[in-house]
Amino acid sequence: MLDIEIVRKCYPDRGGRSHIALADLRLQVQPGEFVCVVGPSGCGKSTLLNVVGGLDHDVSGRVTLDGSPLQDGIGFMFQEPRLMPWLTVIENVLLVAGDDPTAPARARDLLQAMELGDVLDAYPGRLSGGMQRRVALARAFVIEPRVLLMDEPFVSLDAPTADRLRAMLVSLWQRCNTSVLFVTHDLREALALGGRVCFMSGAPGRVMLEWREGLSGPRLPNDAAVLALQRELLDRHPALLAGLLDQSGNAGQGRAQGRNNIEVRTDA
Template sequence: MPDLDVRIDEKRFGEAVILRDLTFSAQRGEFLALVGPSGVGKSTLLHLIAGLDTHFDGSVHWHGTPLHHHPQAPKSLGMMFQEPRLMPWLSALDNVRLVLSGTEAEGDRARMLLQEVGLGHALDAWPNQLSGGMQRRVALARAFAVAPRLLLMDEPFVSLDMPTGNRLRESLLELWRRDRPLVLFVTHDLREALALADRVLFMSEPPARIILDYVVPLERPRQLEGTAIAKLQEQLFAHHPDLLSGALDAPSESRDKP
């Protein structure tokens, strides 16, 4: 039985059908990336899985328990968005503590996480004293503070310069390897997806569904700018030239490899 089982029969915004017949499953410890054209509903899908939006036909289950009902949402659900969403009146440390109960042990965990993402020197800094990359590091530490079993990430490193983004990706993978949550990571960058994920789920144009569930065949560690990622991307485009536009040019089975 999969740890996460997603079945979206239909999701609408008014008359517009955004998602239809979208299904996939995953196990705890997997790292999945969601890729597709802009505006196809990747963020919407994360909101449905998180229970932030329950107005859809279908179901989302974690260990057999429905996540599409607010009372059933697990406490061990972590989220990280495109924007850091830090409280400007709280220090970096207090922004991480915000999702915790306030015990001394959890305060120590917050400090440890900030040290692990390279912010041990900035525990008392206000958000407006931190660079954009540093604010994302605080948000990353906060996402892991609850020891998530399921972590939803909505383009968390978008618009960052390459060195800063790479440092954050390394921090993410280090925390993931240690805690082994199931990660669903939305990105518009195929190279980022191939560098981070075990599986890449490609979404079609709306009404969106999963058109390819692709197992990344590369061993870890992987370099985003390395030749192996570039070659793998070329192979994908050779087999499916319209994949990133939300179209699949030839029939393909789930868990496909080129």
């Protein structure tokens, strides 16, 4: 189990004071679980991923996997593909694989599954944006990560391309049984992908509400059931995407379990 406990994460501001980005944030991800994190701009979603991924160590708190510090077995996919323009497609995927002798065959299999088998030796400049994202997705999975961190990986893509990549992601996740922590600003995307959706408050960010899966089977962000659940959530909590809970959130009364597996977190 991935166990995240961030007591406080601060950044210095221009006035010499500290901006508190995250505070009293607690989140657990079970093996093989797909958890989406939604919150307003500036609430610390990307900072959370950087802390979990070991890119930011200047934090009060801890991140453990099965009780031990999380040090390896981490895949990361960012908002941009971040491919090295001087490396070929296959070389970009293998960049994170180290000396693993099994990685080249696995990389080729992944790229074939991504329908990129005919561009293994091409350079990123020849690829469309969607193809570059597929290469980045293959790179994230080539190490067979125990934990995959995804920071709005499909933002700015057209809807058909994004849907295609989401389907590829779900297929790889189901095959590899990886624990996924997926950050997005798109509530429909979160409800379509996540077995659990965690909503963050405004800064300092913490998890203020969780939704557990009530829909079954593969789904797309525009599926009728997803749109209906989005309407219900926003009807109950109109300011949810602004990082706020209204009075229906039962603030100050501990944890409350609501309809459709909605759990209000007011213990932080």
